Amino acid sequence: MLAVVSVPMHPACEVDDPPAICCPVARGTAASEQGPELFEEARHIKETWTGQPIKLPMPHDLLVIDVRLTPGVPLPVHRHPYPRFGWVKAGEVRITQESTGRQRYFRAGDLIAESVDDNHFGEAVGSVPVVLKVLDVVPCGTTSNTILRDPPKPK
Numbered sequence: 001m002l003a004v005v006s007v008p009m010h011p012a013c014e015v016d017d018p019p020a021i022c023c024p025v026a027r028g029t030a031a032s033e034q035g036p037e038l039f040e041e042a043r044h045i046k047e048t049w050t051g052q053p054i055k056l057p058m059p060h061d062l063l064v065i066d067v068r069l070t071p072g073v074p075l076p077v078h079r080h081p082y083p084r085f086g087w088v089k090a091g092e093v094r095i096t097q098e099s100t101g102r103q104r105y106f107r108a109g110d111l112i113a114e115s116v117d118d119n120h121f122g123e124a125v126g127s128v129p130v131v132l133k134v135l136d137v138v139p140c141g142t143t144s145n146t147i148l149r150d151p152p153k154p155k
Contacts, residue, residue: 028056043111045085049104050097050115054083057139069093069130072124077149079115083137084145086112091130098149119149 029106060082069091077098092107097137099121105125106112112132114120124130136145 030145045111045113046056047094048083048113048115050102050118052116052118054113054116056137057082059140060137063134063138063143063145065134065136066072067130067132068136069124069132071124071129073125074084075121076087077119078146079117079119079149080136080145081117081147082139082142082145083116083134084114085137086114086132087134089131089133091128092125092131093122093132094125095120129150 045054067086086106088106088108088110090108092105093112094103094105095112095114096103097115098121122130138145
């Protein structure tokens with residue numbers, strides 16, 4: 001599934017720092033007073049898991065994708081030219097950076113701020129498929145945020 005949404009930056013996120021993903025969330029609000037009760041503080045994500053600063057293209061579109069990783073079938077080596085965020089909904093995924101061999105594991109409930117323009121691959125750990133909800137932040141009109149290192153050869 002792929003959805004494209006054009007979204008201007010929220011005024012609350014306009015700060016002197018480079019743009020960050022900003023998700024303000026009220027904590028401990030009683031459901032009967034102001035809506036549903038939320039249990040997490042807002043998280044400001046300013047860098048990828050490999051330490052790169054997040055720079056959002058302006059203006060941008062948001063691409064939302066559902067991804068399923070089958071155990072025993074690693075993804076091909078690839079990179080993302082623009083920010084990509086993934087929420088692990090089920091399973092456990094290991095991401096390996098090709099240039100350094102650095103690995104990190106993410107489990108259900110984790111948020112991944114993927115590396116930008118750095119080849120890597122992911123694979124399901126164990127026997128449970130990994131289910132991800134992915135958000136790509138791309139320049140308006142862009143339809144993909146994944147570049148394969150070794151594109152398929154024409155037939």
